[in-house]
Amino acid sequence: MEEMSFEQAMKNLEQIAQELESGNLNLEESLAKFEEGMQLSKKCNEILENAEKKITILLEKEGKLEEENFVLNNNENQD
């Protein structure tokens, strides 16, 4: 579950919602699917929330790329 992409998690979540809505599951299966669905939606939210704002610039220094914070110069002319 750790390596699942947002797309995959979202797709699985949609599928589970559909399966639950179909009403073809017995109660045990429904509960298991529901549990899985809740975890997937948690996972999706986590993927969205766990990022931290970072805007960096990669600069070559002595043949190596170094990542530095990039600050926009707002005085620049619009073109």
Add this chain to the structure above:
Amino acid sequence: MKYQPITVSELNTYIKGKIEEDAFLEQVLVKGEISNFKHHYTGHMYFTLKDENCLIKCVMFKTYTNTLNFVPKDGAKVMVLGKVSVFERDGVYQIYVRAMQQEGIGDLYAEYEKLKARLEQEGLFAQEHKKKIPLVPKCIGVLTSNTGAVIRDIINVATRRNPNVYIKLLPVPVQGTGAAQKIVAGIQTMNEQQLADVIILARGGGSLEDLWPFNEEIVARAIYASKIPIISAVGHETDFTIADFVADLRAPTPSAAAELAVPNVAEMKQKIAIQNNRCKQALKKELQYMQLRYEKCMSSKCFQAPLQKINEYRMILDMHVKQIENSIQKSWQQAKTEMLKNITRLDALSPLKTLTRGYAIVQTKQNEVIKSVKQLKTGEEVQLLLEDGKKNAKIL
């Protein structure tokens, strides 16, 4: 002598009429350099066209500007096609431009078309080869100049959509000699070091020459070879570079590229919430249904009065037991009556009965009944059996 002056308007109208009569001025093709270029907010373009010595005013109305394949600017060498007429209000004659092309563009354009056809033939633009842009990329690599509006637009749009966006800018020159090589190196570095999940390759608007690095074959091949999906946003919406055709996704502007690369977190969260809710509702419905089924079951007679049936059976059982008891009683009674009858009969036949009338039975000591005197010897002891007991006797 009486002066008969005409008005300025009359004069200008007259001049306008004269000029418009002229067949040559109806359609002229003029080359020159643009200066004093103004793109009015109404969409019309105002500029002057000049050479070393002279200049003429030009206007290009909005209706015609959308046919332009470049963005006119001061200093651009161009060829314009239009008619010469007079703007009466200002008393100026000017070219009403219907079409405009960059001069010297012919060669570059031909080269562009040739390369485009060749690469297309080779399959570099094939839809099957296009990689999917991840819905929520962890990191967005941007290849563009580190100055100017492009990176600013991208950062602004990206942070608006996702306040926690991670953008890595790899600055590259986007015009001039060597730019193509730097762009290629940038794409390769991004790939080799796995620096991003999606790349935006962007550049602001410019002339065909300015955009040329994005029409170079090495750039096209680097884009094609990239394992990381690339969104191109080169020039304005109307500019199509080779890079745009090879890229996995073409955005009309850098801002649009940021929109395509960065998910709108609020929208995404809403989508998740919708799915989450679907699950909850479905389960709730399921549970309600179960509850209903349960209640229906419980309302059935067997659960409402569970002992009723048992009691019925118990009653039936009691009845059977009673019947059995009765029949046993009856047959026992019958047997008893029968027995009593037999006993009475037996009694009637019993010798003991005879004894009551005064008879006696003679027995030996061994309880043998003596039926003849021959069996008896003198002096022998015998037993006399009478009604009320036994007594010994001796034969004389």
